[in-house]
Amino acid sequence: MPECAVVLLSGGLDSTTAAALARREGWRLYGLTLRYGQVHAHEIDAARRVAAALGFERHIELDVDLRAFGGSALTGDGEVPTDRPLDSSEIPATYVPARNTVFLALALAWAETLSAARIVIGVNALDYSGYPDCRPEYIAAFEYVASLATRRAIQGHPIRIWAPLQQLTKAGIIRIGLELGVDYGLTHSCYAPGPDGRPCARCDSCRLRARGFAEAGVADPLLSPTG
Amino acid sequence: MPECAVVLLSGGLDSTTAAALARREGWRLYGLTLRYGQVHAHEIDAARRVAAALGFERHIELDVDLRAFGGSALTGDGEVPTDRPLDSSEIPATYVPARNTVFLALALAWAETLSAARIVIGVNALDYSGYPDCRPEYIAAFEYVASLATRRAIQGHPIRIWAPLQQLTKAGIIRIGLELGVDYGLTHSCYAPGPDGRPCARCDSCRLRARGFAEAGVADPLLSPTG
Numbered sequence: 001m002p003e004c005a006v007v008l009l010s011g012g013l014d015s016t017t018a019a020a021l022a023r024r025e026g027w028r029l030y031g032l033t034l035r036y037g038q039v040h041a042h043e044i045d046a047a048r049r050v051a052a053a054l055g056f057e058r059h060i061e062l063d064v065d066l067r068a069f070g071g072s073a074l075t076g077d078g079e080v081p082t083d084r085p086l087d088s089s090e091i092p093a094t095y096v097p098a099r100n101t102v103f104l105a106l107a108l109a110w111a112e113t114l115s116a117a118r119i120v121i122g123v124n125a126l127d128y129s130g131y132p133d134c135r136p137e138y139i140a141a142f143e144y145v146a147s148l149a150t151r152r153a154i155q156g157h158p159i160r161i162w163a164p165l166q167q168l169t170k171a172g173i174i175r176i177g178l179e180l181g182v183d184y185g186l187t188h189s190c191y192a193p194g195p196d197g198r199p200c201a202r203c204d205s206c207r208l209r210a211r212g213f214a215e216a217g218v219a220d221p222l223l224s225p226t227g
Numbered sequence: 228m229p230e231c232a233v234v235l236l237s238g239g240l241d242s243t244t245a246a247a248l249a250r251r252e253g254w255r256l257y258g259l260t261l262r263y264g265q266v267h268a269h270e271i272d273a274a275r276r277v278a279a280a281l282g283f284e285r286h287i288e289l290d291v292d293l294r295a296f297g298g299s300a301l302t303g304d305g306e307v308p309t310d311r312p313l314d315s316s317e318i319p320a321t322y323v324p325a326r327n328t329v330f331l332a333l334a335l336a337w338a339e340t341l342s343a344a345r346i347v348i349g350v351n352a353l354d355y356s357g358y359p360d361c362r363p364e365y366i367a368a369f370e371y372v373a374s375l376a377t378r379r380a381i382q383g384h385p386i387r388i389w390a391p392l393q394q395l396t397k398a399g400i401i402r403i404g405l406e407l408g409v410d411y412g413l414t415h416s417c418y419a420p421g422p423d424g425r426p427c428a429r430c431d432s433c434r435l436r437a438r439g440f441a442e443a444g445v446a447d448p449l450l451s452p453t454g
Contacts (some may be wrong), residue, residue, distance in 0.1 A: 063334070064291045071340030091378045098336035101376045105325060105332035106291070113298030113323035138375040145372050148365040149328045151318050 004116035005162070006107045009059070011046030013209060014122030014165055016180045017177040018185050019054050021164050022120045024180055030114060031059040032107050036099065037067035037075040042197040046188035053186055062106060072096040073191075080192040082202035084177065086211065091130045092204060094191055100133035104142050104161065111159045112150045119146070124165040139163050170212025178218065185221035199223070231255045231343035233334045236286070238273030239416050240436060241349030241392055244404040246281050248391045249347045251407055257341055259334050263326065264294035264302040269424040273415035280413055289333060290418070299323040300418075301391040307419040309429035313438065318357045319431060321418055327360035331369050331388065336385045339377045346373070351392040351400065366390050397439025405445065412448035426450070 005027040005130035009018045023029055044061060051059035067075045071095040074080070081093055100123065107119045113197060123134040126170060143161040144166040147153050165173050177184065189209045199206045215222040231375045232254040234246045249258055254394055260274040271288060278286035279365050294302045300320040301307070328349065332345045350361040356385065359365060370388040392400050416436045417426035426449060440447040 060243050060295055062292065062295050065289065066336060068287055069340045071336075076255040087352070091381075094380060096336075097330060098376055098379070101332040101335055101372060102329075105328040108291060108328055109298075109323075109325035110296040113296045132378060132381045133376045135375065141368070141372045141375050145328060145365070145368045148362070148368050149325055149360045151322060151359060154318075154359045191333035202283070 002026045002187055003118070004030055004057070004114045005118040005120050006030045006032055006111045006114065006116050006176040007056070008103050008107050008122070009033050009047045009051060011043040011048075011050055011120070011187060012122070012189050012205075013170075013177070013184060013187050013212075014124060016050045016122075016182055016184070017173050017180075018120050018122035018164055019050065020177060020180040020182045022118070022162070023054055027118065029054060029056045030110065030116065030202060031056045032110055033059065033061045034103055034106065035063045036096070036102070037065045040193055042190075042193050043188045045197075046186060049186040053183060060110070063104065064102065066096060066102070067097070069097060080203050082200070084204055086115060086207055091132065094204065095131055098133070100131075100138070101142065108146055108149060108159060113151055115152065115157070116137065116159065117157065117163045118160050120162050120164075122165055123163050123167055124170075126167065126169050135164055139166070169215070170208050171215035173218040174212050174218065176214075183221065187222070195200050229253045229255050230345070231257055231284075231341045231346040232336045232347050233257045233259055233341065233343050234283070234347040235276045235330050235334050235349070236260050237279060237349070238270040238277055238399075238414060239349070239432075240404070240411060240414050240439075241351060241400060243277045243281075243409055243411070243414050244350075244407075245349035245391055246277065247404055247407040247409045249345070250281055251388065254345065256281060256283045257337065257343065258283045259337055260286065260288045261330055261333065261403065262288055262290045263323070263329070264292045267420055269417075269420050270415045272424075276413040281412060287337070291329065291333065293323060293326070293329070295355060296324060307430050311425070311431055313431065313434055320361065321431065322358055325360070327358075327365070329371065335373050335376060335386060339379055342384070343386065344384065345387050345389045347389050347391075349360075350390050351395055351397075353394065353396050354404050363393055366393065366422055396442070397435055398442035401439050401443040401445065405443075410448065414442060414449070429449050
């Protein structure tokens with residue numbers, strides 16, 4: 001019986017590719033999507049499509065309303081910035097305080113009850129948006145917490161945090177995903193989509209995605225006439 | 228202006244005493260109580276009473292339903308054990324998978340938006356119930372995550388995890404709380420109370436509390452005729 005992995009699945013390009021990589025390695029996938037108060041629901045829909053397409057064993061959507069704390073353009077505090085320099089080292093207004101720590105903590109809770117050996121997270125340290133909780137040293141520190149935090153860990157079964165995209169550019173991620181047969185038309189990346197879900201093309205996330213597809217030399221199926 | 232501290236407030240004896248210690252040190256207190264799917268609501272009521280009595284600036288009750296993952300008697304999976312040897316090294320059925328990691332992660336999110344310098348948590352390593360996420364090495368590891376995870380931390384303002392009860396026995400905690408004027412009649416400890424909130428007297432939490440009051444040589448106001 002293959003081992004279980006909990007996948008933090010946002011429905012975006014990165015988490016979808018990370019999930020496809022885990023599936024290729026033979027893991028049984030359990031998807032966790034957090035409804036944390038995003039201003040739009042399109043990414044939840046994308047997560048459902050991806051979980052179905054990749055044959056997840058189970059997909060949980062959990063509510064944890066980070067709007068209670070505020071502090072991010074992604075949860076309704078202020079505007080999503082547009083046309084920002086992509087390689088700025090400044091942390092943008094779309095940063096959600098401690099989001100990855102909250103997500104990893106919840107994934108850890110589920111991983112323990114599933115006896116899962118891995119948590120899969122699609123962070124990448126290159127072509128990212130300057131978020132502190134996407135850095136490799138952060139992921140390593142959380143993995144150390146996971147090694148101490150749980151019953152299974154102290155019984156000799158630590159839960160690893162697997163971040164296979166960490167050292168990849170967006171173009172590299174897209175190339176790998178296409179090799180694995182990922183349909184990026186199912187995914188959603190935009191921080192500020194129109195009412196029909198169409199990407200804005202101006203937020204950091206849209207522009208990193210566009211640069212990735214351009215560098216990979218392929219068209220983004222989301223933007224193609226039939227997308 | 229005194230600095231802000233986020234207090235993880237369950238309404239139990241430990242978190243109440245930790246909050247009272249932080250207040251004595253002059254911190255402005257922001258209480259966070261998680262409704263994580265406890266099988267009873269009496270501890271939420273206790274948290275409200277304590278937050279009011281200790282003059283919290285604000286008190287947030289946040290829903291994060293850990294029943295979605297299962298795996299604990301405290302969230303409805305199986306019975307709360309009674310009359311268990313208190314100094315057993317076995318992890319009991321009341322262990323909630325990764326609960327403190329989830330709680331600390333959410334406290335970290337709020338601490339960042341408040342620009343708080345501390346998270347206060349009432350864990351103690353002696354007279355505890357064998358939970359892996361109450362151990363000092365676990366708390367230290369989470370503090371290291373907090374030092375990497377947030378915008379404020381990488382700008383030179385790390386958020387400390389303050390666990391002032393870590394090396395105290397239950398009796399020691401009670402003595403300190405009484406010196407600080409804590410009214411333990413406001414608190415709630417029982418894992419399996421009656422419908423009126425009366426403690427069962429048989430779960431680990433009731434028995435650790437009873438042993439603490441006995442060793443401190445004082446009566447528990449919850450159990451007194453007027454309690």
